[in-house]
Amino acid sequence: MSTPEATQPSNFIRHIIDEDRLAGKNGGRVVTRFPPEPNGFLHIGHAKSICLNFGLALDYQGRCHLRFDDTNPCKEEVAYVESIQEDVRWLGFDWGIHRYYASDYFEQLYNFAVELIRRGKAYVCDLTPEEIRAYRGTLTEPGKGSPFRNRSMDENLDLFSRMRSGEFPDGSRVLRAKIDMDSGNLNMRDPVIYRILHATHHRTGDVWCIYPMYDFAHCLSDSIEGITHSICTLEFEDHRPLYDWILDELEVPCHPQQIEFARLNLTYTVMSKRKLLELVRDGHVAGWNDPRMPTISGFRRRGYTPESIRAFCERIGVAKRDSLVDVALLEFSIREDLNERAPRALAVLQPLKVVIENYPEGQVEEFDAPNHPGRPELGNRKVPFSRELYIERDDFMEEAPKKFFRLAPGREVRLRFAYFITCREAIKDANGEVVELRCAYDPETRGGSAPDGRKVKGTIHWVSASHAVKAEVRLYDRLFTVENPASEKDANFKDFINPESLTVLTACQVEPSLAQAAPGASYQFERLGYFCADHEESRPGRPVFNRTVTLRDTWAKVQEK
């Protein structure tokens, strides 16, 4: 069995854990948790956290809890808890019996709050939200104490209990921790830990009308569950003193260690739930699982595999510096995986008709095409060939440069698995647009090689016109035109939405074997890219494919020069 340290790249969190184990801390146990708030869909930034937390548990033979941080009934919905579980499972992780909800702890949390009051460390405050803000001071000036700061313990106990029983309207009072209004850390200036919210909670219904704030609920939930390492993102660094303060002031089962790492940012997309929600709400995308979305469900529908996302998360590493990861790394990860597993197929996206003038009318041949060039065990399929074909429009150029290896008047190319053909004539319509090619084939080149040893530089894909199946193909491109839309100064991120992020092609012609593509199945359309049959809209006989990612395209780079 390999050591944990050897299975994954090292990072500072592993170092901390290694040291803790060496010191015998927590009895050597490692218990982590992934604590999403069910107020939106998971995105690839969450995938980084999931891979980290569950990965650590796996490697150190510990466990990782899935805990819904559902302390704000106004924003949370069961639909989200369902999608979150589906996504975590799809990514390949298993929380076993360890699925929890912060709302399961509401009673315990309430009792902890009461205890805090008893210890003189919390008080009920009647200030309005505006007053609380004003009293809090600013970044550079200290705050001042609330006039309710020194209420008696009995009064606090009474008021808090009446808050719970619903005597007071929303916003009229809060419970605050009594810490330090002079602290340079605003989180320590008597933070609110309970607020009144007469809202129906998706799990507890109307049982409660007061709800704990994140800072109060999170550390205690961690402690209740026996978490050893509570891993979160950088913006919670300022909250750590409060996390520790609460656990220090109360008698709790254990005191987990909060560790912060940098959240994932990816080029050409946005990663905050608020912004993603906005894209969905304003109809810029078709939903949370639109293949252009950086959500896990979006990537799934786009044709990404869990393996590729896990490989990506491993490659990006874990550190504390803010970073913006090149989406090319994600694309590399999915190409690497699909190259290995996706069966090949011939598909013509923008058909150009080709008539092979010297090929007998009505004749049909079938060629054996391997499903994968490197994996013969994946077998072969038959591809029909006839006098009239479709090829890709881009594979013909009327005036082709020397470096263009494809079809042009007078030039010869190989039709993959079939014959060499030479272009005799390009037929144009009234607008001067090429609508058909008249070609001649060389019968001696059956199978794709010439007995006389002559070579052709180019091989193109094709499909037999009368056998091809019509398909819809959706080409996806980056959602934004700039690398970091969220950081553009004096502008709204939505101003940078790429108007060409989606191109729908409805007249594609694909080889017959693709007619029955199973929803979600991935293929490599040779020379084009990886495509997957759409989970929701693909139908037998009328397939719909989503482009996952293009193939690497050296020719495109040459063309740019």
Add this chain to the structure above:
RNA sequence: UGGGCCGUCGUCAAGCGGUAAGACACAAGACUUUGACUCUUGCAUUCGGAGGUUCGAAUCCUCCCGGCCCAGCCA
């Protein structure tokens, strides 16, 4: 004139006082019935800057510069 954190290749990221890993990207070449894949080669005399400590510094110290986060009864 507040508090916290971070600066190592274009992008991520190892390194933890002994003389700059790796990946992606990029470039050149080989192979090729996918201009794919694969392979080979190249790609930081230097670690934000300046001083200092040391036989020796990306690693330790000092100062400076730059970036990020915090003033929700959101998480």
